[in-house]
Amino acid sequence: MKPTIHYLTTAEGIAQAAAHFATLPRIAIDLEFDDMRHRYGRHLALIQVFDGQEAYLIDPLELPDMAAGLEPLFVVLRDPAVAKVFHSCKSDILLLDELFDVHCRNIVDTSVQFTLLAAEDNNISLGRLIQAEMGFEVDKGEQKSNWLKRPLTEAQKEYAANDVLYLFELTDKLTARLAELNRVQWAMEENAALEDVRYGRDDQRPWARNAAKYKITPQEMPLYRELYKLRDMVARRLDRPPYHVLSNDKLAELVRQPIKTVAQLRAANGLHPELKRPPFAEQLLNLAHAELEPETPLPPDQRRFPFRRRLSGPAAARADARESLLMALKGHLATDHGAVMSNMVLSNRLIADIIEQGAGAALRPWQQQLLRESAERHGLKYEDIAEPFA
Structure with missing residues (x-):
């Protein structure tokens, strides 16, 4: 018999559930979010919690003030008296830090536990771990669905619930196996370190991340930088992922083959239509002819020489x-x-x-x-x- 699934859409319902969670020794938890897949930026879409008996799907998109509405749950996440059981939690805790400045305490990560068994496959997915440890498969067909779209389908709700329903049993099984190897303390040390994971907010040159992959030379870097910034501006305006505006491959191509005329712009493939309209069309054409500022050296305290x-x-x-x-x-x-x-x-x-x-x-x-x-x-x-x- 499957557990009851509660779908919570109000601040009052979330506060009541959080008051219940605060009385428990542990909760299983997972987040669904959109990371530059359907919208610009990173957006929390759903929080799933299992208390050992029932599942709770917390819908933050229905809240008039997301941070305030979720604060009772955040209090529980910060509370070291309640263990939070995740699977592969780094993306989740980074998102909580980035969007809400929430730092989870008392984390138990089943991915960390499995890794310390030193099996051949250390990057195991939750679905494969459930199959390996519990002997059955769960449906993962909704993994890449649009979690920001409402209403959620019944298939999405079932998928989301499955991400937390088996975490207690998994962590208990993995803890027993670690105990046989005298490695429980190892897992405690690794999980404790997760409390210090923080979102990096100091990336002053995000365009440099892919520059090496595309072998952008120092001479090409100023145009690459400005095209990157133009793409980002359009993506923000449209609330779309940057790759919807211009793929990384096309961005590198435009560095080596700049669009210099209106005719070339009209005929160009792989550009979002917004790039062919004012004011962005003029900006794109101007970049091909502009004297661009070269990349300045980073300040000494930001240089990361090996x-x-x-x-x-x-x-x-x-x-x-x-x-x-x-x-x-x-x-x-x-x-x-x-x-x-x-x-x-x-x-x-x-x-x-x-x-x-x-x-x-x-x-x-x-x-x-x-x-x-x-x-x-x-x-x-x-x-x-x-x-x-x-």
């Missing part, structure tokens, strides 16, 4: 020695615990962090323990990489 590129001479040699030791330890970890676990402790990113910061700052306690044990087992000095680079 640590190793800042070193030379004896300091670079010491960093190389640290890297050699870490690569040897990675091989020993693979021998002792398998390749998956070896990469979890010493991924390329973590090796770079350890070279600069030391294992004590870059790794969780459980990772430090495994690394120290492997070092001792194979006659290497953990102390040589424990402290920050000096």
Whole structure:
């Protein structure tokens, strides 16, 4: 028998449900949101909660003041006395931080738990995890539907509820398996770290993200930047994702083959019609002829040169020695615990962090323990990489 599904559309209903959630030791939770798929920006579309008996679909789009209407639920999310069981929660907690400045406490992520089992597939979806751990399939046909469109269909509601209905059983099963491997504490450390995940609000040059992929040269970057900004302006005006205005491929193409005449603009393919109308048509044509400001260097405090590129001479040699030791330890970890676990402790990113910061700052306690044990087992000095680079 399937649990009752409550569909909540009013602030009063949400407040009543949140008062109930606040009395529980744990809730299962998931968010549906639109991330530049159907509208410009990121928009919360639905919150699903399971209390162990019944499911609640909280519809924020019906609220006259979304933040105020959801605040009683946000109080529960901030409350460390109530565990919040998610699957692969980073996107959800980043959205809550970005839109509402809400920081979840006491997070239990079934994706984190499964990863620490060190199985071959560490990026497992919720559907596959349910199938693997519980032996049946759930319908995922609505995964890419438009969650901002109302009314929601019955299929969407059932899909949304399925994202939380099985999380308690999954986390209990995974906790038992972790306990058999003496890794429950590992999961606690990783889940605790999720409380500190924050949305990055300091990206001053978003156009630079794809520039390397399209091999945009320094000479091409000013036009690429201005086209990117024009596309973003039109997308905001239309409330549409930027790729609806101009694809990334077309953006790069226009850098190398600028549209210079009205005739070319009329004949151009792959442009949203709004780009062919005033005032954006004139702006697009002007960019092909304008003397554009070159990209200015970032201020020193915003430059992100890799640590190793800042070193030379004896300091670079010491960093190389640290890297050699870490690569040897990675091989020993693979021998002792398998390749998956070896990469979890010493991924390329973590090796770079350890070279600069030391294992004590870059790794969780459980990772430090495994690394120290492997070092001792194979006659290497953990102390040589424990402290920050000096």
